[in-house]
Amino acid sequence: MKSRILKVSALLMMIAVLMLAGCANEPAYMGPSAYESVVVVGIDGGGELFHDGDCVLPEFAAFFATDGVLGYNFRCETPSISAQNWGAYLHGVTPDKLEVTNIKIAVQRFTNRKYPSVFQVIRNADPTCELASFCTWAPINYGLIETSAKVHKVPDKKFMNELYLDGRNLELVLDYLDTAKPKMLFVQFVDADETGHMYGFGSPKYIEEVKRSQSYALEVFSRFDPEKTLFLVIADHGGTMDGTHGGDTDEEMSVFFGIRGKTVNPAALTSFRPRDLAPIILNALNITIPSSMEGDPHESLFNE
Numbered sequence: 001m002k003s004r005i006l007k008v009s010a011l012l013m014m015i016a017v018l019m020l021a022g023c024a025n026e027p028a029y030m031g032p033s034a035y036e037s038v039v040v041v042g043i044d045g046g047g048e049l050f051h052d053g054d055c056v057l058p059e060f061a062a063f064f065a066t067d068g069v070l071g072y073n074f075r076c077e078t079p080s081i082s083a084q085n086w087g088a089y090l091h092g093v094t095p096d097k098l099e100v101t102n103i104k105i106a107v108q109r110f111t112n113r114k115y116p117s118v119f120q121v122i123r124n125a126d127p128t129c130e131l132a133s134f135c136t137w138a139p140i141n142y143g144l145i146e147t148s149a150k151v152h153k154v155p156d157k158k159f160m161n162e163l164y165l166d167g168r169n170l171e172l173v174l175d176y177l178d179t180a181k182p183k184m185l186f187v188q189f190v191d192a193d194e195t196g197h198m199y200g201f202g203s204p205k206y207i208e209e210v211k212r213s214q215s216y217a218l219e220v221f222s223r224f225d226p227e228k229t230l231f232l233v234i235a236d237h238g239g240t241m242d243g244t245h246g247g248d249t250d251e252e253m254s255v256f257f258g259i260r261g262k263t264v265n266p267a268a269l270t271s272f273r274p275r276d277l278a279p280i281i282l283n284a285l286n287i288t289i290p291s292s293m294e295g296d297p298h299e300s301l302f303n304e
C-alpha cells in the first residue's frame, strides 16, 4: 500500500515538473545590470512622428541625442492594429502567435503561458520588484499583461474605450512616481490615435497631439536618473490622412523607435521590429530571454 502511494506521488511530482518546464513560472536567471529601471512610453498611432520625424519636438530630439538615438522607417507588425502590436512589443513574438484582437483583449485576460510577457519574465526573475503599467487605452492592461505578473496596473478594467484622456494618465503616473520606484514602467498614451481617427493622421490636430505625447513622455522620463535608467519610446502603428489604419501601406506600417541609456551604442540602431522590444529590455536587465521570444535583442546596441 505504502509503495503504491509513493509511486503515485512520484508520478504526480513528475507531472508537476513537466507542467512547469517551459511555462510562465519557469525561473529566469538575473545577473548584475547597468540599469536599475526600464521606462517604456508607447504613443498609440505615433507612426514615425509624423513622417520621418518631422513632428519631433526639439527637446524630445535633444533628450535622445545624449547616450541614445531616435530611428525612423521601421515596420510595425502585421496587421497595423493596436492589440497585435502592443502584444508583440510586450511578449516578444509576432501577432499570429498571440492571436489577440482589440476586442478580445478588452474582455478577456491573457492566460497563454507559452508566450510570457516581459513583465512576467522579470517577475519570475525578481519576485519582489515593483512593476507598473499605466495605459490610457485600458485593454492593454486588462488583456495583454498576465495577472500572475503582479504588475501595478492603472486602470485594470474590462473596458473597450479609454476612461480618461492622456493628461489624466500622466497625472496618475507622476503621482505614483512620487513614492514608487518601479524596475519596469510601461506608459501608453492614446490621444494621438483618437485624433488621427477623427481628423486624419497628419492633420494639424493630430500633429498637436503627437507633440503633446512627446512632452508627456519627457515629463515621465524626468522622474528617473539617466545614469541608471534605460528609456524607450515606441509606436504601435501610423495611419492614413483618411483616419484609418490596419493596412500595409507605408503610412500605416512605418514606426519610429527611440532608446537612451548610458551603455547604448547609437550607431548600432540599424533595424527594429516591435517583437524585438521585450528581448532588448531583458538583455539590458541581464535576465535570461525565454526561448518563446523570437525578437532580436540587438546586443550590439549595448556597449560592454
Ligand SMILES: [Zn+2]
Pocket (backbone or CB within 6 Å): 045, 082, 193, 194, 197, 245
Ligand atoms: Zn487606432
